[in-house]
Amino acid sequence: MLKLKSTIAAAAALTIATGGAHAASMIIDDFDQALSVGTSLSGMAELVSNSDMYTSPDMIDWVRTLTIDSSIAGGENIIIGNNFLTGNSGNLGAIVGTIRWELADTSGGLDISTANFFKADIVNGSVSSSTGTVDASLTLVSGIGTMSEMSFTFDFNLTQGQTMLVVDIDEFLGNVDLTDIDAIVLGYTSHPNQGVDFTLENALVTTAVPVPGAVLLMGSALAGLGAMRRRRA
Numbered sequence: 001m002l003k004l005k006s007t008i009a010a011a012a013a014l015t016i017a018t019g020g021a022h023a024a025s026m027i028i029d030d031f032d033q034a035l036s037v038g039t040s041l042s043g044m045a046e047l048v049s050n051s052d053m054y055t056s057p058d059m060i061d062w063v064r065t066l067t068i069d070s071s072i073a074g075g076e077n078i079i080i081g082n083n084f085l086t087g088n089s090g091n092l093g094a095i096v097g098t099i100r101w102e103l104a105d106t107s108g109g110l111d112i113s114t115a116n117f118f119k120a121d122i123v124n125g126s127v128s129s130s131t132g133t134v135d136a137s138l139t140l141v142s143g144i145g146t147m148s149e150m151s152f153t154f155d156f157n158l159t160q161g162q163t164m165l166v167v168d169i170d171e172f173l174g175n176v177d178l179t180d181i182d183a184i185v186l187g188y189t190s191h192p193n194q195g196v197d198f199t200l201e202n203a204l205v206t207t208a209v210p211v212p213g214a215v216l217l218m219g220s221a222l223a224g225l226g227a228m229r230r231r232r233a
Helices: 005-014 221-233
Strands: 023-029 033-036 046-053 061-070 077-081 084-089 094-104 117-127 135-142 152-161 164-169 181-190 194-206
Touching: 023 061, 023 094, 033 046, 033 061, 061 077, 077 094, 117 135, 117 152, 152 164, 181 194
Parallel strands: none
Antiparallel strands: 023 194, 033 077, 046 061, 061 094, 077 084, 084 194, 094 181, 117 164, 117 194, 135 152, 135 181
16 A cells, blocks of 8 residues: 655645744644543542544544543543643642554554654643653654554653753664654653643644754753663663
């Protein structure tokens, strides 16, 4: 079956990120189609999920799933709509929130081998932990449903006051097939007595990211984590 690579290349060439240097980008999600999931029963371990079919502005069909796995529920939620993804983990216990985009047709995966970053703008965000950070992750999956299925997760932090979330795709080289990505998963974990509130705008993969002076790119933190991983390997 025909791969999506030619379609993706055309879409990436047509979509230009503004602000600073121009950069070819492909929007994964602009969060304009409403979807929400939340928990309401306290003191129970529960898994709550909701999913829908989503077509990105660059004409890529995803099954989009929101999930919350909570040890202590009460007000935790992930909401999509009005061009934002809003996450709130409250301050009551260990919360795992995820948004998963999986290609509707995984016979030909997404080629992001020429991309440099996964990026989303944080419009507002706060962290109620003493360290000012909450564990987060980006997972790329290729070859879903085959013997060659692979996935790799890169861990980072959601930091209070960030204005841009950027994950370096170079961290995935050699661990997952970047020419055949079938799913992308963005998640966060709020440990006991730690909460996080954040609002994201467009999620995209891009070849370059403008670097205004006021933007925090987590570059040094990402480099440090990458170096530690390579030393452990």
